[in-house]
Amino acid sequence: MKKFTVIALLICALFIPQAALAASYDYPADTLYSFHRYITNREFNNAFYCLSYAFRSKMNYNSWVRGFDSTISSSVSDVYTEYRSSYYTTLTYILTAVDYPNYTTRYRGRATLVWEDGMWRLDEIHNRRI
Numbered sequence: 001m002k003k004f005t006v007i008a009l010l011i012c013a014l015f016i017p018q019a020a021l022a023a024s025y026d027y028p029a030d031t032l033y034s035f036h037r038y039i040t041n042r043e044f045n046n047a048f049y050c051l052s053y054a055f056r057s058k059m060n061y062n063s064w065v066r067g068f069d070s071t072i073s074s075s076v077s078d079v080y081t082e083y084r085s086s087y088y089t090t091l092t093y094i095l096t097a098v099d100y101p102n103y104t105t106r107y108r109g110r111a112t113l114v115w116e117d118g119m120w121r122l123d124e125i126h127n128r129r130i
Contacts (some may be wrong), residue, residue, distance in 0.1 A: 027120075030123060031083070031113060031121065032076055032093065032113075032122065033093055037075075038083070040072075040074050048061060052085075052116055073098045076093040076096075077096065078093055080093070090112050093110075106130050107128060109124075109128070
């Protein structure tokens with residue numbers, strides 16, 4: 001790796017929030033994976049900032065976090081890009097949620113992401129139990 005690239009990455013790591021780093025890849029699915037990894041790791045602040053401004057404005061942060069009180073893990077698989085443009089993407093996926101005391105539920109999901117502030121953010125999430 002070139003010296004300039006390493007220095008640029010170090011500068012980014014110092015000045016860009018972790019959620020932005022994790023979710024700023026060219027692939028919108030990375031935001032979806034990061035969001036669920038943050039939920040599993042109980043890094044709710046980072047997960048919250050994977051959501052668009054419009055999505056966040058519809059909910060109270062503390063109430064949203066309480067919704068994950070019994071969550072042990074949350075992961076997605078079979079992610080498929082249904083539609084993608086420069087500023088809007090729709091993904092489908094399978095969500096596996098494990099809740100205390102070890103109850104597993106699977107969902108078929110669809111997420112809409114928008115390009116906002118230089119990163120892909122989740123704007124709508126719809127999950128249906130399968």
